[in-house]
Amino acid sequence: MKKILVETSARHVHVTQEDLEILFGKGYQLTHKKDLSQPGQFASNERVTVVGAKKEIPNVSILGPVRSATQVELSLTDARSAGIQALVRESGDIAGTSGCKLVGPCGEVEIKEGVIAAKRHIHMTPADAKEFGVEDKQVVSVKVESNGRSLVFGDVVCRVSDQYALAMHIDTDEANACGGATEGEIIK
Numbered sequence: 001m002k003k004i005l006v007e008t009s010a011r012h013v014h015v016t017q018e019d020l021e022i023l024f025g026k027g028y029q030l031t032h033k034k035d036l037s038q039p040g041q042f043a044s045n046e047r048v049t050v051v052g053a054k055k056e057i058p059n060v061s062i063l064g065p066v067r068s069a070t071q072v073e074l075s076l077t078d079a080r081s082a083g084i085q086a087l088v089r090e091s092g093d094i095a096g097t098s099g100c101k102l103v104g105p106c107g108e109v110e111i112k113e114g115v116i117a118a119k120r121h122i123h124m125t126p127a128d129a130k131e132f133g134v135e136d137k138q139v140v141s142v143k144v145e146s147n148g149r150s151l152v153f154g155d156v157v158c159r160v161s162d163q164y165a166l167a168m169h170i171d172t173d174e175a176n177a178c179g180g181a182t183e184g185e186i187i188k
C-alpha cells in the first residue's frame, strides 16, 4: 500500500490573537518563518516560555495562524519534567485538560486549560481516504521501519479534510521510540 510521510512535531504552542497581543504587544501579528506540510499552517519566528510547576521550557515556537483557543502541545517527557499533566488528546479537544503559564516579551498569560500531548494522527484528503479505504476519525495502526527501532503505532486517528495534505504526525517521544522513521504504512 501507499507509504505515508511521517513528520515529527516538536513541542509548540497555538495562540489566540488576544493572547498573542498580551504576550507580544497590542496589534502584534505572527511573522512567518516556514511553511508546514498542511496548507496555510506555518512556523512563526515568535517564541514563548512555557512555565510548569517544576520547570520552565524556554523557546517554544508558536505555530500560525492564530486560533480560537490557545493550546500547548508537549511530549510526555516535556510535561513530566515541567511538572504539568498533559492528557493525550486530538488537537482542539482541550476541555478538562491542564493549564500552564506562558511568558512572552511583553506579558504573561495563565491558561486554565489547553496543555495536551497530541494524539498521533494522519492528515489526509478525501481522495487519500478513499485510496486507503478509511474514514474521518477512523483509528488505524501504522507500521514504521527504521534501523533497529521498527514498530507499529496503534491508536492513530485518521483526519480527513480537503484542507489537508497527506502526512502522519507524531511527537518527539514517538519519533525517538521509532528511531526517527520517516514513512509508514497503514495496517487495518
Ligand SMILES: [Zn+2]
Pocket (backbone or CB within 6 Å): 121, 123, 169
Ligand atoms: Zn497534525
